[in-house]
Amino acid sequence: MDQEVRTGTRGGRLSRLFADPRNYQISVLSSLILLGLFHYSFHLPWWHVVGCIGATLTTQAVADKIIKRPFDPRSPLISALSLTLLLRTGSVTLSIAAGVIAIASKYLIRWHGKHIFNPANFGLVIMSLVFGAAWISPGQWGQATLFALLLLALGGVVTGKAKRWDVSLSLLGFYSALVFGRALWLGDPLGIPVHQMQSGALLIFAFFMISDPKTTPDSRLGRVLFAALVATVGFSIQFAMYNAAGIILALILCAPIVPLIDRLLPAGRYQWPTMFTLKGDSHETLTPAE
């Protein structure tokens, strides 16, 4: 399934480059980091970024060596970029630890050949729960980034390369139904749920974290159900337990249910369309890779 890689010459370099959703995601996440650094003046020292990327790449390389699988730097790079975007800490050691924990979870916590947790989500939650010196800043993106994010994310949908757009859109759909429903029940003006839906952190989560094809259910119906579940749990944590990072916690809580959903609603396992080569060009995957 889902194999529509164009490796012919007609597509040109750019479409070859974006044949793999990971390449697209890496470019978008990097742009967001630059936006955060230069426009929103995030406190993000470069050595934290380097430390986190180094940690994820090294962990992946070592783990791949042990299980004798070809090394592909793109997935760990995405995890590192997501961590950099969402995890705030003043300590480079914690940045590195987050990277190691994120990638290690991928190899250690598995079920039927599929890892359970989204690595960045796992690293993010564990670090912020265990260490006081690491935290999630849900407000750091403010509201103004809405258009930029939507454009980028929709770009992903339009190019059809972000294969899990269905989970992103369902999550936002269910979540907005809940916050608008809450506002109607409370008699609040609609400005409030609109404001809540504009949260930059929510949009980044929807388009760049929960959409990870490796940890979402295999079937489309399963993904929609999963999105509904994450939205409901996230909404409850946010509004009944008053934790602003509700949606991020919801993903880690709901992830263990994915194997069950896959069992009830089986479908083909997702495989990344291309494999990484050092020659610069990606080519079609022949064997399942991760």
Next chain:
Amino acid sequence: MKLSHLLSSALALGVIATASTANAFCGFYVAKAGTDLFNESSKVALVRDGDRTVITMANDYQGDLTEFAMVIPVPTAITREQVHISDPALLKHLDAYTAPRLVEYFDKDPCSPQIMYKNMRMRGAVPAPVAEMMMTDRAESLGVTIEDEFTVGEYDIQLLSATQSDGLMTYLDENGYQVPEGANRILGSYIKQDMKFFIAKVNLEEQSKTGNEYLRPIAVAFESPKFMLPIRLGTLNARGDQDLFVYALTREGQVETTNYRTQKIPTGQELPVYIKDEFPDFYKSMYKTAAKRDGGHGVFMEYAWNMGWCDPCAADPLSREELQELGVFWLDQNGNETRKMRRPSPAQNVFVTRLHVRYDAKSFPEDLKFKTTGNTENYQGRYVLRHAFDGEMKCEAAKDYKAMVNERLDKEVKTLANLTDWDRKDIWDDIEDAGVGTKFEIKDKSDDRGPTWWKDMWGDK
């Protein structure tokens, strides 16, 4: 006693002010040189650790005491023991300690050396609130329960819970409050969120006993996972923008808003020295410009520091007794040490964050929600003046020095214009008028590093 208006000392906590109380908050503390920057501002100290919150609301109300009352939605029921009347000096001190500061440095004689510096703080604050009570039966028939009522200090306080907003509106109305239009909906929302209502009026008899002209701040302690400030009621009748200062005291580190972006106020810039007498104007314009770049409103962090020290100090750090009075309940584990010293004193496990919020109903539709982070990085709004050496200079180095000072002034003017949106021409005029920190005349043209006529034409003037 007939209370004709419903308003609040701390707009922050969801205060309703009617249009006729337009001057309710005009009584901002006036320090010399017009440092009352943000009148109509509210000041709130928030002590937070785990689920425990102690909130102290300053009260600047200076109108007729019979006209004053406040309504604050609170997350839990409050009893007599949980309410405390605080000392206005505390919030003033907190304000002074955390205020954005101006620092001056004096250049050494380029022909021989020396240094000194001093600092100026910017402003202060004042407090005071009010109260009365009513018949339980009538309240119950309206679905309003008077959970508790008591007098503390000069305030008569009632804690209400309600089952529906109409009843609550009627109750408030019958008790002489003019509840503004639109409040019904907001009260209804709070009722459904299981919030209680803390209402306070001035007890005139008790007030006269205190002998004070002003009303003292009310402090309330409670336990709730909600870490928020209800600002919605306060935006109902607001005439334009409102300013709110939150002084958050925690054990772990900085406090930030989770549903709005917390930004840092620009800091560390060097400014022309005439700003010394214009600092309030400067700061006001700079804040406005910073907010304008983000749509006119925002949450700005002006100060974040470990309470054990400061550098430079706009005021001494708060004493242990003061912190305890504000509700910092975890001090005990720290031994008895107090620090009265000015700078490096025994570090205390209290971290203060000063947030300056400018908001209106449209850009801040939702109540403020906060979060304590583990970020213990110190931050302060600090602005620097560098005085040129003004004695006689008779050495070779003086020429270079003067050219350097002139260049520095060009840069300072640009910085100032950029921060405040002031016109550069006006700034140069002001410098000229003030007669301080003007450019050095460099007589010998050959010493001026070449001709400058293009500068006169297009330069910084």
